[in-house]
Every structure is written in C-alpha cells, then in structure tokens.
C-alpha cells in the first residue's frame with residue numbers, strides 16, 4: 194500500500210517537479226521533509242528551475258539522480274518517462290510558476306515535467322509561486338480554475354512579502370505546510386462518511402451440497418473496504434463466501450446468496466457511498482432441492498430465475514448514495530461498461546476484462562473507469578493500488594460537482 198498510514202511515516206512514491214522561480218530553493222527543504230517522512234522521492238526540474246538551484250542539491254537530498262530533459266537517452270534507458278509517470282503515487286510541483294500552470298492548462302508536453310503530468314494517472318498537486326499581479330491576472334486565474342476542474346489539487350499560494358519587494362498573494366506555501374498536506378490528506382479524507390461495499394461471489398444452492406458460483410475471489414472488494422477504512426470511513430463489508438481476513442476497522446456481514454446480500458444491503462438505511470464489487474449471480478435455481486439430488490443417468494435441467502439487481506436497487510433509492518459499480522466483460526469492454534453504468538444508475542463504473550487469465554482470482558488487474566463526462570485508464574496494478582485510485586477518482590468527481598453547485 195503506497196499511501197501514508199499515519200502522520201509520521203509514509204511509503205508514498207512522490208514525483209516532485211520544480212519549475213523556475215526564486216522559491217525553487219524551498220523545494221530542497223520540501224524534498225528533505227518528504228524523504229525524512231519515509232517517502233521515496235524522484236525530482237524532475239524544468240530548464241528554468243536549474244538556473245535557480247542545481248540538480249545536484251536535489252540529488253543530494255532525494256538520493257536519486259535528477260531528471261531535467263525529456264530526450265535524455267541514458268535516463269530513458271533506466272526508467273523511461275512513461276514508467277516514471279506510472280511509478281508515482283502523486284505528483285507535486287513546487288514551486289509551480291505562472292508559465293508552468295499555463296502550459297499544464299493548455300495540455301502541452303514541451304518538456305519532461307509537463308509530459309509527465311499528461312502521462313500520469315496519479316493526482317497532481319501544485320504549490321504556485323509568483324508575483325502577486327501575475328497570480329491575480331485573469332489568465333492565471335482561468336488556468337487555476339481549469340486545472341482544479343480537472344482534479345489538480347492546489348496548495349496555496351500564501352500572502353506576504355515577496356522576493357520582488359511587493360506584498361500580496363503569490364508566495365509559495367512553506368515546505369513544512371506542503372509536506373504536511375501531502376502526508377496527511379489521503380489518510381483521512383473519508384472521515385465521517387458511511388461506506389458500504391459488497392464483495393466476492395454469491396453461491397446459489399442447487400441442493401444441500403451443490404451450488405452455482407463464479408471465480409470471484411473477493412480481493413478487489415476487500416481491498417476497497419480496507420482502503421475506505423484507512424481513509425477514515427465507517428465501512429460495512431457485505432461479503433459472499435471468501436477466505437480473506439476481515440480488513441482492520443471494517444464491519445463484516447457474511448452472506449451466501451444474492452438474496453441474502455440484497456437483504457443485508459437493504460438493512461443499511463443510510464450510506465454516503467455504495468461500492469458494488471461483488472460478482473452477484475444473475476440467476477438462482479427456482480426451487481433448490483431439499484435433499485441431495487440423486488444421479489439418474491438421464492439428462493437433467495435446472496430452472497433458473499433472475500436475481501434482484503442489488504446495485505440498481507441502491508441507485509434507485511430516494512436518498513441515494515454515490516454509487517460505484519464494476520463491470521466484468523469478456524469483450525467490447527468500453528461499450529458494455531458505458532451502457533451498464535447508465536442502465537444501473539451508477540455514478541462511476543470500474544470495468545475490467547475477464548477470461549483468459551485476466552481479472553478474477555488474481556492479485557492484480559487493469560481497470561477502465563467511466564463516469565459522466567470523464568474516464569481514467571488504470572494500468573495493470575495490485576488491487577490495493579487500484580482501490581487507492583478509485584477513491585482518488587471519487588474525490589475528483591465529487592470535488593468538481595461540489596464546485597459546480599456552489
């Protein structure tokens with residue numbers, strides 16, 4: 194797990210970007226703080242930043258060579274820029290100059306740092322630093338608003354005396370404050386929220402000893418429940434049969450059939466977030482036999498009747514939570530998942546390919562996240578890491594809709 198678990202220590206992998214500005218020297222202190230807190234830090238500097246501080250300073254505090262150019266054959270043969278973008282749990286740019294913000298807002302990829310920001314799926318944090326008039330300029334403010342709408346997290350700037358001799362808003366936040374925000378923010382961002390997660394497959398009995406089941410292991414749903422609890426939510430995990438241990442701080446309700454899973458979910462009246470990660474059987478045997486069926490030598494057929502759709506029921510509630518579902522597809526992933534999201538009334542769908550060694554009963558997966566007006570492609574990763582990305586996306590979507598309604 195890569196996000197921090199406490200205020201004191203962290204195992205996050207952070208990519209620190211430094212752009213040109215007098216505040217670049219403060220970024221050396223920021224990197225040192227993050228390394229001291231247990232983060233693994235790689236530094237990327239823009240050309241302009243190297244005029245203010247030498248790459249060697251950052252190499253000394255981060256313990257790794259600093260990258261400054263996109264087309265550096267030697268560096269690319271180690272960890273290329275796409276691998277570096279995927280490696281990061283978060284990107285933090287401090288200081289972020291007006292020029293850098295403009296280039297990010299325009300989606301440019303004219304140097305290594307902007308290219309990484311385009312290529313990464315990780316959250317991007319900016320600590321702007323510039324002259325107060327440059328900060329207040331409508332162009333900069335429009336760039337700031339656009340970046341926030343796209344999910345970029347802003348830290349500052351603060352007001353105070355500036356290097357140019359003026360006083361006003363535009364100073365970079367102190368390194369300690371940026372480090373504290375980075376180390377703490379992911380840890381408790383679901384505090385006060387009531388989260389319900391369904392996980393694993395269901396078992397639909399045929400007779401007292403036989404059942405219909407599927408290949409779901411429950412790993413994804415259990416990882417999601419664990420991550421939600423770590424972020425401070427009150428979590429109820431409604432789990433089909435699974436040998437996995439109950440994650441710390443999670444209340445678990447064990448069920449077997451789809452009907453039991455539905456009853457357990459319905460018994461929870463209020464929730465802020467529902468995540469349907471269970472592989473619920475679409476059908477059950479109409480009348481399971483009371484005694485073990487005997488072999489007759491003849492062909493037999495089972496009458497199957499549809500099960501209720503649990504997630505669609507939650508999405509149809511009068512006071513509905515934010516609803517996240519999954520789609521397991523063997524073909525036409527995007528089309529089927531997009532249609533399923535709308536049909537079931539989900540806010541966000543996490544689609545994955547199954548079959549031929551993919552998806553079920555594996556520790557890792559790749560996901561396509563789709564919501565109204567947006568999508569993320571999450572490359573193959575451990576299910577714990579995917580859980581982190583799902584919650585980051587949830588925050589991105591809800592932050593944007595909060596901004597739009599305020």
Ligand code: CTP
Nearest residue numbers: 469470471473475501502503504518519520521
């Ligand atoms: N789901 C549910 N109740 C059901 C069936 C599915 O809550 N009876 C939820 C799953 O937990 C998942 C989503 O619906 O979040 C999609 O499940 P999936 O099996 O991919 O979709 P189906 O509706 O079963 O469609 P199909 O099998 O036709 O692809």
